[in-house]
Amino acid sequence: MTVPDAVDGASPWQQRLLARDLVGVCIVQDGAVVHANEALGDLLGVPAADLSGQSFLSFVDEADRERVETALAAGCATPDERREYTCTMVRAGGTERAVELHGTTVRYEGAPAAMEVVLGRIDRETDTESLYRAIVESSRDIAYVYGPDGRTELVNQRVTEFTGIPVAALEGTYLLDFASVVDAETFARYADAVEAILTGDRTDAAVEMESEIGSRTVTGEHRLTPLERDGQVEGVVGIARDVTKRKERERQLSELKQVLTRVMRHNLRNDINVIRACAELLADSDDEEVRDLSERIVEKCNSLTDTSQKATRIERAILRNGDVTETDVGDLVTEIAARADRNHPDATVERRGPASVTAQAHDDVDLAIQNLVENAVKHNDGPDPWVGIDVERDARTVTVRVADDGPGIAPEEVAILERREETALEHGSGAGLWLAATVANASGGGITVDRTDRGTEAILRLPTGKD
Incomplete structure (x- = not known):
């Protein structure tokens, strides 16, 4: 069925309702039906063509006629009037049907008319x-x-x-x-x-x-x-x-965490300290090979201690996921860059960007940035290591970009960061990257690490603060 040319002022959705027989629709002018679609005919049990010219109120239950008549008159008299009301309509054969009427004002042949959408009510x-x-x-x-x-x-x-x-x-x-x-x-x-x-x-x-x-x-x-x-x-x-099994599993994991945290890490640190002390005693040996072995043992002990500390910090960052505050990341970067410059006099550390910029960051964000910088310096075996630290800010994000001219991050280290598996703790830089990623996620941000033509670039993104 097409929309009658005589209808003017109907919105696109009203035209679609008139054109499609999805729901019952009619146009009433001076109390009479001047147009009806097939869906309304089906609802009332009368062919749509036979509805034209008949009084709309003749299909309304007598108890509701006065109320419906008032609503129709108001609809025809008031432009853009929208009405929603219920009534009982009488189908052919005398059966009754509860309906909802949704009315609005249109123009038919230049004069105001009421367009009524008639919906059969469901026994809700x-x-x-x-x-x-x-x-x-x-x-x-x-x-x-x-x-x-x-x-x-x-x-x-x-x-x-x-x-x-x-x-x-x-x-x-x-x-x-x-x-x-x-x-x-x-x-x-x-x-x-x-x-x-x-x-x-x-x-x-x-x-x-x-x-x-x-x-x-x-x-x-x-x-x-x-x-x-x-x-x-x-x-x-x-x-x-x-959730019995889940709660039992949570209890078991909690116990395991206590064992790992309070026993194994404590014992591990103590044993490493003993090994380091023994190795340092060997450093005074007259045998050059023994001295070299002593130096390697001390280095490995220091590396294991560092990894253990990073694991503890990762755990703390995860457990304190909600501790996010406004932090002057620019000031932190300045301190970390100065510390790296002092600790690594052979390296060139450049700090660029605004001196002060505020971000929403986890309490351990300083450790995250420090690990990125330390990784950049320590894993650069060139004669003159270079590290660039850039701080940038836009409307939504504070970005800390740490770049170096080293050999480039190994693919397995990037994979560790993406998988977030426990094997990260087997690699010094992997644990540092994992810590940085954990802090970034806890802050509502993120981290990416990529190989570049020059070396490696790590990008830490944090939500902006209110400065």
Whole structure:
């Protein structure tokens, strides 16, 4: 069906509605239908052509006619008037159909008219209940619905699989009557969250609880959300996931971390110190080969100590992920460049860019930049190492660019940075890059490292501060 040439002022979406039979649409002028599409004819049980010339109100239930007549008159009289209302329309044969009317003003043959979009109303309550039931029953997690009195109205089969209690026995009960909650304080928090939602709080809640079900102790993660009908909270939808294995895994990892941090690293540092002390005693040997071996041992001990310290800093950066503050990165770069210049007199360290520039950065950003600079100097075996440190700022990003004229970063070191695997700790520069990447990510930024024609370039990007 095409849009009548007599219709003027209809917006593109109104024209599409008129042209397509997706929903019922008609144009009413002086109370009579002057144009209707096939979809409206189907809705009312009358051929669309037979609707033209008939009173629109003749299809409206008598109880709603006065209200609809007033709305149509207002629509024809007021330009750009938009209306939304409901009424009951009478189909051919006398059957009734609840509809929603969405009206707006157009011009038909030069005179004001009302364009009405007629939508058959869906029994929303029935459909909503069916939807919730389908969601609950198909959920792979434990799913349940509490009614206004806090009793279970609906549960899915997963509850039976988890507890061994038939669904029929659970409906109409309080679900946790069948579980002995280990922590009374946690249970009280869960009960308070359910009650808060039932008394009108529309905020979702999440509670993790340990319960004894039969001979098992399980940890469940319960997520609660309001069930609303017609704008009123009438229940609570709960989704419970068994996270027992995950919590046990977290506990095991925590214990492993304590072993690695408090025992192995401590013992490692002590043993390295003993080895270093013994090697330093050998440095006074009359045998040149022994002295050379002593020097190599001390270097390796220093390298292992440095790697251990970097591992500790990486761990701290990860665990303190939220400690991001405004930091004068320009000032930090100046200090780090001066320190590198003092510690490596054979190297040329150039610092360029603004002296002061503020970024949002993790507390360990100084260690990240220092590691990039140290890598650039230490891994350059040329006679006159050069390192350039540039600080740049645009509207959104502060960039610290560290370039060198060394042999270029090895591909495996770049791969370590991309994979973020523990093998980074096997390489001195890899651990430093990993630390820098961890700090950059914790700051909301990032890092890239590439080989260049001259050597290596590492680029650290951080969000700008307020300066």
